[in-house]
Amino acid sequence: MIYDVDKETLPREDMEALQLRRLKDLCERVYSRVPFYKKKFDEAGITPADIRSLSDIKYLPFTEKQDLRNHYPYGLFAVPKENIVRLHASSGTTGRATVVGYTQRDLDNWADCMARSFMAAGATRKDIIHNAYGYGLFTGGLGAHYGAERLGATVVPVSGGATRRQISLLKDFGPTVICCTPSYMVFLHETAREMGIDFKELPLRIGVFGAEPWTDEMRRDIESKTGITAVNIYGLSEVMGPGVAMECHEAQCGMHIYEDHFLPEIINPSNGEQMAPGEDGELVFTTLTKEGIPLIRYRTRDLTNLDYTPCVCGRSTVRMGRIKGRSDDMLIIRGVNVFPSQIESLLLETAGLTPHYQIIVSRQGAMDTMEVQVEVDEKMFSDEIKYLQRREREIQNNIKEFLGVTASVKLVEPQSIERSVGKAKRVIDKRGE
Template identity: 75%
Template structure:
């Protein structure tokens, strides 16, 4: 089933014509209404009328997260404040918060795109959705909520936290779909086991997981422990929130980008040059229909590849490969590039280890150090010390062989790594303190 046949199955040439019309209108709008963009365009010597084809996208300036912080709070809004009906914001934990505003039409579009996303995941209007994304300034909770309502399904607005209560609600309310971060899904499974509730035996059949990178190995863990189909959803508050792209349940072969609303490209993170479909690059989005805070060529820092081949599900939209890392999350340890997702894959494939881990980065003298702390399961925790040491050595060897970096591996007892109710904190970088 496809929610919006007309737009989700547009032939490539028709989609590109639509995108060009909307891109041209967008450039006219931001040049007229957003002083920040007028200055950016002028500095590059480009006018809205210079955009004659989608190839001319490369003429336009990039926007990055620091630009949003510099324009805090409302400097990038393209409409008067009395037309803004909702404001969302990032937490600002790594700097000044980024603020985004939505007009009434933005909210309507968002709800429709999330309804598309739910249908792509295999959900329908007959389903009940347990929404464990956080409500408030974070876009996840309300984004999913409005999508469920637009679809005509039943929303259970649980929000984050109170994990034992969430497990009870999964048992009592018998939802068909759950929305949360992938790491929290595993926490729910773990908590259910402690409470004597086997989530696999509940009616739950679909999980829609996003807000943090995760691997195929973690997907298999989630599907095994919750007895569901695990679907990857992608979004970011600066562009809209959740629902920018999602996997279809039929293929689960890349995430369908909502291309009639978001123009995607991939670039070389260093040079900024566009890379071809099929080559990995940094994902960049231009918001084609956003009214409140439209963005031109926003650099997400997420690394992926794009695939323009139509999917077997019937959708013709470009698909993006699952994001497994960010260009600004990449660790450089003694000259070697390492992504948390690469280490996660090695850990999950090792018998007796759980997906709960942290990477501690430090410095000894002039050299960087990496320590991987990972929880063992209950069965391994009861093993002899020699057995645990053998596993540590095996993981160290695999990290060295596959990633080319030397890491200390420390096995820690079950449930000793703090659980996150939202995005999991994987990296603790202490190099600045050394």
């Protein structure tokens, strides 16, 4: 089933015509209402009237996260503050927080996009949705909440944390859909097992997982342990929140971008040039319908690709591939580019390992070093030390062979790596200490 057939199945020609009309309107709005964009346009020697085709977007300036921080809190808003009905903000862990504002129409569009997402996942108004994304300034919890209500489903607004209580609610309330980060789903499964509860005996049938990169190997691990269908959702607070793109349960092969609201590009992160469909690069979004804080060519730093081929589900919207890493959290180890997701894929293909790992980067003299710590399951932990040491060498050789970088590998006991109820902290970089 498709939530908005008119928009989600538009022929490519009609979609591009809609996008162009909205892009022209967007340029007029930001040029006249946001001093930051007027200055950017003027510096680039371009006016809104110069945008005559979608291809002209390449002449428009980029927007970066630092621009939002530099204009904290309201400098990029395009409407009077009295028209803003809600504020969200990033955590600001790597600098000043980024603040986004929503008009009522923005919230309505967001709810529609999330309702589309739930239906793409296979949910209907008959489902009970256990929402374990965090509520508050983080966009995940409220975004999923209002989307589920727009769909007409029943929402259990659990938020994050209190893991054992969540397990009890999963058992008592009988939800059929769960929303959380994939790493937290793994933690929920572990906790349920400790409590003597088998996930496969619960009514759960769908997991909507996002807010952190995860691999197909982790998907297979979650599905095999829990018996659910695990689908990938994408979003970011600067652009809207969750529901910018969603994987369909029919194909589970790329996330459909809601192109009537978000115009995507893939660029070379080094020089900003556009890349061809199917090529890997940095994902860039232009928000075609946002009123509160519209963004022109926002650089997400997420690395992926775009697939315009038809999907078996019937949707005609472009699909973005699974996030392969970020251009700003790529590790460079002795000249080799390494992404945590690459390490994760290798680890999860290895029998006896759990999905819990950390990558610790240090510097010895002038040399960068990388240690991969990964938990083993109970069965492997009971094996002899010599066997564990042999497995460490095997994993180390695999990393060297497939990624071209030398890393030490340390197999650690179960439950020894700190758990997170939100985004898992995969990398600890000690080089600046």
